[in-house]
Amino acid sequence: MVWLASIIIIAPLLGFLIAILWGKRMGEPKAAIAPVAALGVSFGAAIALFAGTLLGYGGDFSYTWFRVGDFALQVGFLLDRFAGVMALVVATVSFMIHIYSTGYMAGDKLYGRYFAYLNLFSAAMLGLVLANNFLQAFIFWELVGLTSYLLIGFWFEKPEAANAGMKAFITTRLGDVGLLVGIILIFTLTGTFHFGTIFGLIEYGALAPAMVTAIAILIFAGAVGKSAQIPLHVWLPDAMEGPTPVSALIHAATMVAAGVYLVARSFPIFVAAAGASEVVAYVGATTALMAATIAVVQIDIKRVLAYSTISQLGYMMLALGCGSQAAGIFHLYTHAFFKALLFLGAGAVIHACHTNDMREMGGLGRRMKWTAATFILAALALAGVPPFSGFFSKDEILVAVVDHGGWYLAFAAFFTVFLTAFYMFRAIFITFGGKAGEKAERAREAPWNMLGPMVFLCVFAVVAGWIGIPGVTKGFAWLAGFDVHGEHYGINVGAAGASLALAAGGIGLAWALYRLKVYPVEKIYRTFRPVAVVLERKYFFDDVYGFLFVKGTVFFARLWGLFDNYVIDGAVNGTARLTVLLSKFKGWFDLAVVDGAVNFTGWITQAFGKTFRRVQTGYVQEYLIVLVCGVIAILVAVLVIL
Amino acid sequence: MEYDWLSLLPHLILAGGAVVLVAAGAASRRFAGAVAPYFTVAVAAATAAAALMLWREPASSWFGALTVDPFFVIFAVIFAATLALVALLSARYAPLDGSDRPEYYALLIMVTCAVTFMASATNLVLIYVAIEFSSILSYILVGYVRGDRLSGEAGLKYFLYGAVASAVMLLGFGLLYAMTGATDLAAVAANLPHMGRSFETWGYVTVVTPSGGAAATLSPVFIFLAFGLILVGLGYKISAVPFHMWAPDAYQGAPTPVAAFLSVASKASGFAVILRLVLTLHGALDLVYGGWTKYLAALAVASMVFGVVVGIVQTDVRRLLAYSSIAHAGFALLGIVADTQLGFASVIVYLVLYAAMNIGAFGTVAVIGHVTGGYDLKDYAGMGRRHPVLAAALAVFLLALAGIPPLSGFFAKFYVLAALIDRDYIFLAVVAILASVVALFLYARVIKPMYFGKAEGEDVRRFSPAAAVALVICFLFTLLLGVWPQLLVAWAKAAIIPLLPRI
Numbered sequence A: 001m002v003w004l005a006s007i008i009i010i011a012p013l014l015g016f017l018i019a020i021l022w023g024k025r026m027g028e029p030k031a032a033i034a035p036v037a038a039l040g041v042s043f044g045a046a047i048a049l050f051a052g053t054l055l056g057y058g059g060d061f062s063y064t065w066f067r068v069g070d071f072a073l074q075v076g077f078l079l080d081r082f083a084g085v086m087a088l089v090v091a092t093v094s095f096m097i098h099i100y101s102t103g104y105m106a107g108d109k110l111y112g113r114y115f116a117y118l119n120l121f122s123a124a125m126l127g128l129v130l131a132n133n134f135l136q137a138f139i140f141w142e143l144v145g146l147t148s149y150l151l152i153g154f155w156f157e158k159p160e161a162a163n164a165g166m167k168a169f170i171t172t173r174l175g176d177v178g179l180l181v182g183i184i185l186i187f188t189l190t191g192t193f194h195f196g197t198i199f200g201l202i203e204y205g206a207l208a209p210a211m212v213t214a215i216a217i218l219i220f221a222g223a224v225g226k227s228a229q230i231p232l233h234v235w236l237p238d239a240m241e242g243p244t245p246v247s248a249l250i251h252a253a254t255m256v257a258a259g260v261y262l263v264a265r266s267f268p269i270f271v272a273a274a275g276a277s278e279v280v281a282y283v284g285a286t287t288a289l290m291a292a293t294i295a296v297v298q299i300d301i302k303r304v305l306a307y308s309t310i311s312q313l314g315y316m317m318l319a320l321g322c323g324s325q326a327a328g329i330f331h332l333y334t335h336a337f338f339k340a341l342l343f344l345g346a347g348a349v350i351h352a353c354h355t356n357d358m359r360e361m362g363g364l365g366r367r368m369k370w371t372a373a374t375f376i377l378a379a380l381a382l383a384g385v386p387p388f389s390g391f392f393s394k395d396e397i398l399v400a401v402v403d404h405g406g407w408y409l410a411f412a413a414f415f416t417v418f419l420t421a422f423y424m425f426r427a428i429f430i431t432f433g434g435k436a437g438e439k440a441e442r443a444r445e446a447p448w449n450m451l452g453p454m455v456f457l458c459v460f461a462v463v464a465g466w467i468g469i470p471g472v473t474k475g476f477a478w479l480a481g482f483d484v485h486g487e488h489y490g491i492n493v494g495a496a497g498a499s500l501a502l503a504a505g506g507i508g509l510a511w512a513l514y515r516l517k518v519y520p521v522e523k524i525y526r527t528f529r530p531v532a533v534v535l536e537r538k539y540f541f542d543d544v545y546g547f548l549f550v551k552g553t554v555f556f557a558r559l560w561g562l563f564d565n566y567v568i569d570g571a572v573n574g575t576a577r578l579t580v581l582l583s584k585f586k587g588w589f590d591l592a593v594v595d596g597a598v599n600f601t602g603w604i605t606q607a608f609g610k611t612f613r614r615v616q617t618g619y620v621q622e623y624l625i626v627l628v629c630g631v632i633a634i635l636v637a638v639l640v641i642l
Numbered sequence B: 001m002e003y004d005w006l007s008l009l010p011h012l013i014l015a016g017g018a019v020v021l022v023a024a025g026a027a028s029r030r031f032a033g034a035v036a037p038y039f040t041v042a043v044a045a046a047t048a049a050a051a052l053m054l055w056r057e058p059a060s061s062w063f064g065a066l067t068v069d070p071f072f073v074i075f076a077v078i079f080a081a082t083l084a085l086v087a088l089l090s091a092r093y094a095p096l097d098g099s100d101r102p103e104y105y106a107l108l109i110m111v112t113c114a115v116t117f118m119a120s121a122t123n124l125v126l127i128y129v130a131i132e133f134s135s136i137l138s139y140i141l142v143g144y145v146r147g148d149r150l151s152g153e154a155g156l157k158y159f160l161y162g163a164v165a166s167a168v169m170l171l172g173f174g175l176l177y178a179m180t181g182a183t184d185l186a187a188v189a190a191n192l193p194h195m196g197r198s199f200e201t202w203g204y205v206t207v208v209t210p211s212g213g214a215a216a217t218l219s220p221v222f223i224f225l226a227f228g229l230i231l232v233g234l235g236y237k238i239s240a241v242p243f244h245m246w247a248p249d250a251y252q253g254a255p256t257p258v259a260a261f262l263s264v265a266s267k268a269s270g271f272a273v274i275l276r277l278v279l280t281l282h283g284a285l286d287l288v289y290g291g292w293t294k295y296l297a298a299l300a301v302a303s304m305v306f307g308v309v310v311g312i313v314q315t316d317v318r319r320l321l322a323y324s325s326i327a328h329a330g331f332a333l334l335g336i337v338a339d340t341q342l343g344f345a346s347v348i349v350y351l352v353l354y355a356a357m358n359i360g361a362f363g364t365v366a367v368i369g370h371v372t373g374g375y376d377l378k379d380y381a382g383m384g385r386r387h388p389v390l391a392a393a394l395a396v397f398l399l400a401l402a403g404i405p406p407l408s409g410f411f412a413k414f415y416v417l418a419a420l421i422d423r424d425y426i427f428l429a430v431v432a433i434l435a436s437v438v439a440l441f442l443y444a445r446v447i448k449p450m451y452f453g454k455a456e457g458e459d460v461r462r463f464s465p466a467a468a469v470a471l472v473i474c475f476l477f478t479l480l481l482g483v484w485p486q487l488l489v490a491w492a493k494a495a496i497i498p499l500l501p502r503i
Helices: A002-026 A033-054 A081-104 A111-130 A134-152 A159-190 A195-204 A209-226 A235-241 A244-253 A257-265 A267-272 A274-295 A301-321 A325-353 A369-383 A389-404 A407-432 A448-468 A493-516 A521-527 A529-536 A538-613 A620-641 B005-027 B029-053 B070-090 B102-120 B124-142 B149-180 B185-191 B220-237 B246-253 B256-280 B293-312 B317-338 B341-372 B388-402 B408-422 B426-452 B465-483 B486-499
Strands: A059-068 A071-079 B059-061 B066-068 B194-196 B206-208
Touching: A002 A033, A002 A071, A002 A081, A002 A111, A002 B388, A033 A071, A033 A081, A033 A111, A059 B486, A071 A081, A071 A111, A071 A134, A081 A111, A081 A244, A081 A257, A081 A325, A081 A448, A111 A134, A111 A244, A111 A257, A134 A159, A134 A209, A134 A235, A134 A244, A134 A257, A159 A195, A159 A209, A159 A235, A195 A267, A209 A257, A209 A267, A209 A274, A235 A244, A235 A301, A244 A301, A244 A325, A257 A267, A257 A301, A257 A325, A267 A274, A267 A301, A274 A301, A274 A407, A274 A538, A301 A325, A301 A389, A301 A407, A325 A369, A325 A389, A325 A448, A369 A389, A369 A407, A369 A448, A369 A493, A389 A407, A389 A448, A389 A493, A407 A493, A493 A521, A521 A529, A529 A538, A538 B293, A620 B149, A620 B220, B005 B029, B005 B066, B005 B102, B029 B070, B029 B102, B066 B070, B066 B102, B070 B102, B070 B256, B070 B341, B070 B465, B070 B486, B102 B124, B102 B256, B124 B149, B124 B220, B124 B256, B149 B185, B149 B220, B149 B246, B185 B256, B220 B256, B220 B293, B246 B256, B246 B317, B256 B317, B256 B341, B256 B486, B293 B317, B293 B426, B317 B341, B317 B408, B317 B426, B341 B388, B341 B408, B341 B465, B341 B486, B388 B408, B388 B426, B388 B465, B408 B426, B408 B465
Parallel strands: none
Antiparallel strands: A059 A071, B059 B066, B194 B206
């Protein structure tokens, strides 16, 4: 099992090395061979690992990395069913997207590097889900963030892409600071990073409840950044500037789910900290609702999906906050397949039409039959229509929310179902239905290497949820080996019926408005103009952040400038000497502390080097003189003792 | 058992191998030349196997002249591995006329035999003879390139320098003999006035003055003087400041694989002798006024600082690596300065890890020199584009030398620093860390042109697959030992524990 886990991580790492070193030389079709093959190996190993965990060969494998005195740093793998499921999901989606990318990225001048990054990402993500301690998890967590940054800004000539990469990096870093503080806090309190030991201590009640709550909140802060929860969600829509397969893999199926994964993995901490769980639930519910409402007014097909992703991640968090680990991860698992598929479908459409604007598409259903069919099936899964996968996972979440109680949570959960169905079918009717738009006229169906992965994922999007048919299959909690603390597993007819009705309502409304056009959308728009503006400006998050952080910095800079002016003006009025002194001090400070710290070290080192090298004249006589000086120094030392 | 032939086996395999190679060369130069590198690898493998077979309780034989213990085994394996890698790197190496000459490999094997004796010798005479033996062979190897003025000059300089240094050292050995009337290290230790102390608890200090012999009436000053003079010779072996001046010239002039050997095996053999002397004569050293470690510390700090500072302004990569190896000698000395079990063990760990990455660095430089014909920094411009794999390998070796985790250099430094901090030598630790920071700049001077420079010039040769094998081995060790140093640390401790002084 440990070998399998190692292969899963090392294969893509090797692929990364090959692609980064030789990718450029190998040229376009060849550069993809090693990376795709590496993921194939990982995929195979992940299947074996998953089967192994189901058969009971899993376990917690720790090794001492190094030991100094009493402290031993342990590394290892936690190979339980949960890890097995996660590895399988990540490897499957990643493998499919690698294949899809061979078609989508054809002709890109950084073809080899793209696959190198994609491989590095896969290695890091797989490493994250297989880690058995916080330190290892954090290292991979950061590596995942780095590759995400590289891939968002992959087309770095585009300023939007470069800025989006930076925005993602900086925003998620905020959460990561919290996570790091949390991990350090855990280590100072328990002296270990090991998941099992920490959870055992917390379940035993060895830590003060206030501390457990603090740790939970700090871990959740990291998850908020990575999983794009409010208020750190602003980076994900911009991340859509990256290549679409990247959005599918990283910003829909896997990396953004890492936050959800981390919270689920640390579930014992959240169970012990009820207050923190409430925070998780409310943040998740708010995120789900807010992002879904924003998705309703988007016109960029990828942004619809981006807000949908944020919303669904909020949904998963909501489930975790309501105390159902199984429901949250079940949804993560089904969501990975159908959301990746939706992005791949969107990618195929964008590839064919060379635009992201849905209004310029239209009528693609006839030109791209396979794409349209898979897209619609995935959308049905997302909307929660039986028998597609999303229905089962969503139903478990709704049951968990109803059991947990709280009118706001229930309202957010059910209303989001309606909104989800509405915005997805709005997008479908605009994109695939109606007359062909200006850019859609010459659209062709995607090539086989793009369609193949889509069809494969489509199968999963349909059947993945069937593990959770009550009375027929054993349920997802069994599959992932979760301890279900008396949660009942079974269909809640009320919740299922209500959600089905809401989904049908959403689809029907979209059908009526965008297909039958029973009432002009523009008119609704004008009637509810204030609401529309709020939604279009995304609840002003970007504007507020722009004002507070970007403008704020500029404002302070200006203020500082005024202050300088004032002092200088004052100098004219008779305090010349003081100003000269002040500016001298400022100049000295700049030179000595800011620049000097760097430059001075380099300068002094070089200067010394240049001086000392004169000693090395090349004359062996002088070398020997230095040697004799050494001997004399020793003799002098002896004499000093005398 | 006084006549313990088994304990001589690693030495005998090497000596025999060299003789066989020379004889084969006399019979058929072409055949012997063609197989010489691989024959050398086989000899090295046999030596390492024989040495590992001798991993057992320390046993002294040949009337105390030779001691075979885990300490010896580890060093013998380092030397054998170095020999094998250097032989692979030398195969078809252009500056050696491109054709493989059996004598060259015979010399390499013999110098390995000499340094192996340095690790096992426990008699002053044998130690001295072994050091001289290895030095003389090194002079020949450095000046091996016929018709190259630089190589001949380097060989001569090295010889003159070494002759003076070993003469001074011999004076120290003579002084020890005069005081104790013995050349056997154990007898020397017993006949010198010494301190008994518990190494574990730092307690039970008693001064023991032997009743008989001249030493009874000697002041510790003479003991100190003897050690000081010996330090000159050993300082020259490990190229520590101020006895380092031969190194840059020798490394630059020598065939680069030979420089790799000198910077690794030769240096390690010096450390082997220092460790053995320090540990055997520990009680006498403790009588040195104000503590003997502070003098070694001065040497270490001078080497580290001087090595990196002067290294920064070098433009020849071989000279730059020579200064880097001076700095590394200083760093490793700090482990001895710590004067604890962890400290001594950290020196061995350091030497093993340093061996892999430094042979790798010199080896890559040799291969690049072979392929492009250049050793200057400006010849490295754009290497990242011309030879991405070689450039990446060199970058990894240099970053390992700089001590960037997770490469092996990080752990090498880490254990030395841990030993220093354990003894509250915070100042030394801070100096060592600062020197490492500056050293990063030193290595960055090579890495930068490789990736940010513009490529020019044409390749003149293709590199040999044998050298590629050597580099891959070094690379794997640099990577794997960085990730998994635990086993090595356990071995180093096992080697040191039997040597620790007891009351």
